[in-house]
Amino acid sequence: MMLKIALGFYLLSTVACLLYFVFPKKLLGRTYLVSAVVGFLCHSVALVQDYVRAGHLPVTNFQEGLSFFSWTIILIFLLLEFRYRILILGSFIIPLAFAALLYPALVSYETKELTPLLQSSWLGVHVTLAFLGDAAFALAFAISVMYILQEYQLKAHRFGATFRKLPSLEILDGMNHRVITIGFLLLTLGMITGALWARASLGSYLQGDPREIWSLITWVIYAALLHARLTVGWRGRRTAIMAIVGFAVLVFAFLGINLFISSYHYPERF
Amino acid sequence: MPIVLVGLSHKTAPVELREKVCMPDMALPDQLARLKSPPVPECVIVSTCNRVEVLAHCPEAHAGITAIKQYLAAGSGIAFSDVEPHFYTLAGSKAIQHIFRVASSLDSMMVGEPQILGQIKNAFAAASKEGATGVVLNRLMHKAFSVAKRVKTETQIARYAVSISYAAVELAKKIFDDLSEKTVMLIGAGEMSELAARHLMDHGAKRLLVTNRTYSRAVELAEEFSASAIRFEDFTDSLIRTDIIISSTGSPTYILGHQQVKTVLYERRNKPMFMIDIAVPRDLDPAINRLSNVYLYDIDDLQAVIDTNIQERRKEAEKADEIVLAEVGTFERWLDSLDVTPMIVLLRERLEQIREEELARTLPRLNGVSKKEKKAVEAMASAIVNKILHGPLQALKAENRSDTRDQLIEILKEIFQLEQTRKGPPQKP
Numbered sequence: 001m002m003l004k005i006a007l008g009f010y011l012l013s014t015v016a017c018l019l020y021f022v023f024p025k026k027l028l029g030r031t032y033l034v035s036a037v038v039g040f041l042c043h044s045v046a047l048v049q050d051y052v053r054a055g056h057l058p059v060t061n062f063q064e065g066l067s068f069f070s071w072t073i074i075l076i077f078l079l080l081e082f083r084y085r086i087l088i089l090g091s092f093i094i095p096l097a098f099a100a101l102l103y104p105a106l107v108s109y110e111t112k113e114l115t116p117l118l119q120s121s122w123l124g125v126h127v128t129l130a131f132l133g134d135a136a137f138a139l140a141f142a143i144s145v146m147y148i149l150q151e152y153q154l155k156a157h158r159f160g161a162t163f164r165k166l167p168s169l170e171i172l173d174g175m176n177h178r179v180i181t182i183g184f185l186l187l188t189l190g191m192i193t194g195a196l197w198a199r200a201s202l203g204s205y206l207q208g209d210p211r212e213i214w215s216l217i218t219w220v221i222y223a224a225l226l227h228a229r230l231t232v233g234w235r236g237r238r239t240a241i242m243a244i245v246g247f248a249v250l251v252f253a254f255l256g257i258n259l260f261i262s263s264y265h266y267p268e269r270f
Numbered sequence: 271m272p273i274v275l276v277g278l279s280h281k282t283a284p285v286e287l288r289e290k291v292c293m294p295d296m297a298l299p300d301q302l303a304r305l306k307s308p309p310v311p312e313c314v315i316v317s318t319c320n321r322v323e324v325l326a327h328c329p330e331a332h333a334g335i336t337a338i339k340q341y342l343a344a345g346s347g348i349a350f351s352d353v354e355p356h357f358y359t360l361a362g363s364k365a366i367q368h369i370f371r372v373a374s375s376l377d378s379m380m381v382g383e384p385q386i387l388g389q390i391k392n393a394f395a396a397a398s399k400e401g402a403t404g405v406v407l408n409r410l411m412h413k414a415f416s417v418a419k420r421v422k423t424e425t426q427i428a429r430y431a432v433s434i435s436y437a438a439v440e441l442a443k444k445i446f447d448d449l450s451e452k453t454v455m456l457i458g459a460g461e462m463s464e465l466a467a468r469h470l471m472d473h474g475a476k477r478l479l480v481t482n483r484t485y486s487r488a489v490e491l492a493e494e495f496s497a498s499a500i501r502f503e504d505f506t507d508s509l510i511r512t513d514i515i516i517s518s519t520g521s522p523t524y525i526l527g528h529q530q531v532k533t534v535l536y537e538r539r540n541k542p543m544f545m546i547d548i549a550v551p552r553d554l555d556p557a558i559n560r561l562s563n564v565y566l567y568d569i570d571d572l573q574a575v576i577d578t579n580i581q582e583r584r585k586e587a588e589k590a591d592e593i594v595l596a597e598v599g600t601f602e603r604w605l606d607s608l609d610v611t612p613m614i615v616l617l618r619e620r621l622e623q624i625r626e627e628e629l630a631r632t633l634p635r636l637n638g639v640s641k642k643e644k645k646a647v648e649a650m651a652s653a654i655v656n657k658i659l660h661g662p663l664q665a666l667k668a669e670n671r672s673d674t675r676d677q678l679i680e681i682l683k684e685i686f687q688l689e690q691t692r693k694g695p696p697q698k699p
Contacts, residue, residue, distance in 0.1 A: 154445060155559070157571045159578060168447040169542060233539025236563045 002046035003067065007105035009039030010074075010098040013090070021091035024165055029087040036094060040074045043101070047071060057124040059131070060114060062258045063104035068127070069254070070100035072135035076179075080139060084175060086167050092142035122197035130190030130215075134250055136183030137222070140176055141247035144240035147172040151237050173235055180243060184222045191215060214253030221246040272331040273410065273605075275365035276338040276357055277316070277323030280379050283356040290346040291322045291353070298396040305341050305402075309333040312404045314397040314411065316372070318389045320379055325369055327406045331361050363598055366410065370594045373414040374421040375428075382427040382583045387418045406608075410601065417597045424593060427586040430579035435466040437575045438546050438567075439473050442514060445544050445565055448474070455479040455512040457505060458519030459491060463548045466516050467495065479512065481505040483519065509534045515545045517553040528557040535561060546572070606675075610666050613679050616688050617662060621655045 016032035047068070050058035058064045074097050081089060114123075150166040153159050166172075194212070195205040206212060225242040228234035278291060293301055298315060305313055305324065312327040322342065328334025339357055343350040360368050371377045375386045394411040397403050403411070422428055431437040446452055454475045456467045459482060471478055478497035482488035485501055492499035500508055506526070509515075519525060535543070540563045547554040547568040559566035567575075629651055633644060662682055666675070682688065 150444065154441070154565050157567065157574060159575065163444065166444075168444050170445065170447040232536075233541070235540050236542065238562065 002042050002049060003101070003105045006039045006043035006046060007098070007101050009035045009042060010070075010094065010101060013039060014095045014098040017090040017094045021088065021165070024088070029090075032090055032094065033081065033087065036074060036090065037078065040071070040078065043067075043071050043074070056114060056119075057127055059123075059127045060118065061109060063107065063109045065131075065254075065258070066100050067104035068131055069134060070097045070104075072131045073097040073100070073138050076132070076135045076139050080175065080179070084171070086171070086175075088165050088167070089142065089146070092146055093139060096138060096142070117201060120197060120201065122193060122200070126190060126193040126197055129186050129193060133183045133186030133188075133190050134254070136179050136186060137218075137243070137247050137250055140179045140183060140243040143172055143176045143179060144243040147176060147240040148237065148244075151240070169236065173239070176239060176243060177229065177235075180222060180225065180239075184219075184226055187215070187219055187222070191219060210257050211253065214249070214257065218246060218250050218253065221249060271327055271329055271406070272334075272361050273325070273327050273365045273406065274331050274334050274338070275323060275325050275360045275368055276335055276342065277321060278342075278353075278356045278358065279321035279323070279377070281377075282358055287346070287348070287353065287356060288319070288322065290348055291342055292319065293317045293322070293345065295392060295396070298393070299400050301345070302397055302400040302402045305338070306400070307337060309337040310341075312407045313338075313402050314393055314407060316390055316393040318386065321372070321377075323369075323372070325365065325407065325410075327404065327410075335359050335361075363602055366601055367594060367598045369410065369414050370417045370597060371591070373418040374590055374594060375418070376421070376587050376590055376594065380432060381580075381587050382430070382432070384428060387415070391415065406605070409604065413597065413601050417594060420593055420597070421590040425586040425589045427583055427590055430582045430586075432576050432579050432583065434462055434548070434569070434572050434576070435469045437572050437579070438466045438516070439469045441565070441567065441575070442470060442544055443473070445542055446513065449476070450474045451476055452513040453477045453479065453511055454514045454516065455481065455505070455508065456491070456495075456497075457481050457502075457515065457517040457525070457553065458483075458521075458549065459487060460518040460548065463516045463518035463546075464491070466546060466548070470514060470516075471495065475514070479505075479508055481508075506530060506534070510537050513541070513543060515543065515554070516548065517546065518548040519553050521549070521553055522551055524555040525553045526558065527555045528561070531558045531564060532561055535563060548572075610675065610679075613682065613688075614663060614666060617682060617686060618659060620686050620688055621659060625651045625655045 013032045013035040016028050016035060020028040020032055047058060050064070054060075057068075059068050073093065077090065077093050077097070081087070146166055147169065149162055150169055150172065153163050154169065194215075198207055199205050221242065225234070225239060225246065229239060278288065280288070283291075293315070295317075298317070301315055302313065305315065309330065310324075310326045310328050314325045316323045316325070324338045324342065326334055326338060328337075339354060339359075340350065342357070343353045346353055368377070369390075373387055373390050375382050375384065378386050390411075394403070398408065431440040442449060442452075449470065452475050454467055454470050454477070456463060456478060467478060478492075478495050479500050480488050480492040480495065480497045481500045481502050482491065483502045485499065488499040488502070491497070509531075515526075517525065531543070542563045542565070545554055545558065545564065545566040547566065550569060552568055554566055554568075556566065556568070558564055629648060633647065636644070636647075639647075665678060666682075
């Protein structure tokens with residue numbers, strides 16, 4: 001129930017932030033931000049309820065995973081919003097969080113008993129870190145799209161309606177760098193905890209599970225991106241394109257593996 | 271009493287004519303004194319290089335308009351028949367709308383330019399100092415100022431840069447968020463490029479470097495801007511710490527090429543650069559724009575930015591016109607209420623007069639009544655007056671169609687014999 005209420009607020013927020021993109025009125029901006037905050041609170045309550053009911057973090061099937069992903073996206077978005085106060089950012093990310101919550105909120109599911117393999121206190125730590133990292137990359141994706149849009153206009157000397165609404169390249173690039181750094185740290189910690197957990201329960205750090213492989217691939221992409229920035233000063237458009245590619249790989253890893261490939265990361269298909 | 275406006279502007283008259291009709295600010299007091307006359311008791315003269323207009327509140331529109339036209343023609347020293355076709359005359363709501371549009375810079379040659387409001391404020395100050403404005407024009411002009419303010423805050427009409435130098439600042443702010451850590455380099459000299467540099471500095475740029483083929487000229491300019499001069503032969507060495515370049519030299523060939531900038535960018539670790547090439551022939555190789563993190567604009571690119579901004583201003587002007595129309599409505603309602611006010615005053619006076627007379631007659635005749643009882647009688651008389659007034663006043667205030675209101679006023683005048691109250695005490699029946 002709580003999840004449906006949260007979805008309702010996200011819907012309101014999505015409509016308002018898309019309208020805000022077209023008509024940048026203060027009232028619309030405030031509406032979408034307030035409904036996102038309220039939706040986030042409801043979403044949090046829903047997660048706590050599920051946690052209490054199941055006795056562990058509710059992230060053990062596809063729907064729960066999507067729901068938790070949506071929650072972490074909104075969390076990181078709100079943190080960024082209160083730090084940078086760039087309202088237009090919401091128009092690029094809220095719809096994504098809303099879409100991610102559609103399936104879990106509308107199609108009912110049961111939280112199954114955990115397989116003995118997953119019954120561990122590692123679960124919460126590992127999954128939270130990994131999802132927060134993914135959410136940071138989702139934000140980086142949104143910021144990169146904004147950057148590409150703005151950069152194109154400045155480069156091609158063709159100015160559309162978005163030119164005035166979007167922030168400056170410098171701000172976008174700076175935000176992007178910060179978010180990717182944070183996402184990379186979280187992903188790294190998520191992978192380390194995952195490896196330690198695998199070592200403790202399965203005997204070796206790496207199992208060759210598809211989720212692990214794809215996580216490594218994403219990790220390499222973002223590592224290369226950060227490395228290029230530090231060494232040769234890669235920035236701007238190239239970074240933005242890399243961040244978009246990185247997120248595409250990440251989404252593929254998340255959806256693709258869930259839907260088509262067997263992995264012990266998703267016990268319902270295992 | 272109608273409000274009228276007579277004038278000519280860049281839309282109706284060529285500059286040769288405008289400059290003859292136009293009058294300097296300092297001449298306004300004399301001019302107002304010349305214009306003020308029985309047909310034009312209240313007037314404001316607005317005179318700028320693009321328009322000369324007289325706004326007046328006259329007892330009779332036609333006589334007022336003729337007087338103003340003759341006055342303007344006489345001042346110009348040109349035959350009346352030669353000037354007359356260039357005048358536009360507006361009356362009533364059209365005149366109100368026009369002055370609101372002028373004050374909001376909607377009628378300007380460059381829509382949204384900010385000077386006109388100040389010029390109109392001066393015109394009004396001069397007129398009111400000369401005692402040429404009454405209740406209506408005072409109110410109208412103050413309303414025009416507030417409409418202009420509304421237009422400025424509620425539309426984006428003035429937000430779009432329409433000059434090369436402001437366009438440069440606008441673009442710089444979309445590339446760099448904050449100019450306070452940025453260095454600007456001015457290569458060559460020229461009015462437009464110096465203006466652009468000045469605007470960038472005004473918007474917080476940290477440092478300005480100036481270079482010129484003639485070093486002494488660079489030093490001169492640098493002093494003027496409190497900037498540092500660099501030798502033209504060495505300017506490429508400073509590019510690594512330069513974020514914004516404004517170039518306008520007379521060089522027949524490119525002074526900066528693709529490969530040079532590529533090297534500089536590498537050394538700058540790809541920190542973005544904004545280059546403005548105002549020179550014709552161009553100073554900066556257009557191929558530079560193909561490099562990542564460099565944004566090169568030549569004079570045509572900037573002109574294109576300005577052209578689209580002018581389009582944007584026009585769009586905003588449409589919104590502004592809606593505001594103006596709404597405000598014209600508000601002002602007209604106020605004007606209408608002026609018609610009712612004297613009637614209300616008359617009616618109240620008439621009834622008060624009756625009350626006082628009747629009290630004066632009755633109270634002395636009452637013997638043996640206490641002060642308290644006298645008070646009660648007085649209170650009753652007041653209450654009766656107020657009760658009788660209530661109905662007609664409500665009806666007057668509620669009636670907002672002017673023809674039916676005039677009927678109502680006539681009826682009330684007849685019933686209460688109001689015309690006579692002015693002349694003397696009413697006849698007793």
